Amino acid sequence: MIWIGGLVLAAAIYGIGPDRFLDVCLSAIATIDAMFHQLIFNLGFQVFGVVRALAIALYVMFVVLAILAAQRGQRSTWAMMVVTVLFLILVWRPYSEYSAPVGRWILAFALVLVGAIVMTQRLLAPPLRRDGPWPPQFPGRPK
Template identity: 45%
Template structure:
């Protein structure tokens, strides 16, 4: 065994002895369990906060990406003359997913917002592809310019 490892073991043991002395040998186990319990509750509180933060992030991203999709869809409509149906259908599905009053049984708000986020992400990526790849704009090609 390396000399450094043995030295670290001796130092850790002496630090533990000093800690036990100041806490009190009879209260050391209680203090150790109390510390572990405090860390556990802090971790659970952080996870609860993270869940709320994550939900807010998903909702914000979904709304922002719907805006990106809508603007890109309008550009596609302006450039190619197609995309009206995509804009209407995706927007209606998006609104249906995020609407507070409805939804299927067991289809909670977190799941609906996540589905809405995925929907508008795919739709925005599709519109981006239609704008950046000339061959993918329309099977018939771009409309004639007047």
């Protein structure tokens, strides 16, 4: 295998020209590097949309999990309020034509991901005992 590789290399050097071989190799490396940077640049725009979609979907999942945890008697009301306020601070831009920067969306994604994980852990814990039905019935309120 090594002998075959050496013969192929010798044929490539002969075809390119021994005095231009290093220039061609460096030019090929620069071309590959430029193509890689262009690929990363193009993927950046697509990733922005994916991060926004994931953040919004995870927020909805978090809210559903928090409601389920509250129905089981777990603490989730304050977490839902805090995460909602922080999420809106990070991504909401009133009267703006442009979306929030991608860094804010990534932070919002991380925030709701942690919130969803915490609510999932609370749902996996055994339910707390309650004295009455959920949601609580207030006196004078029709059932």
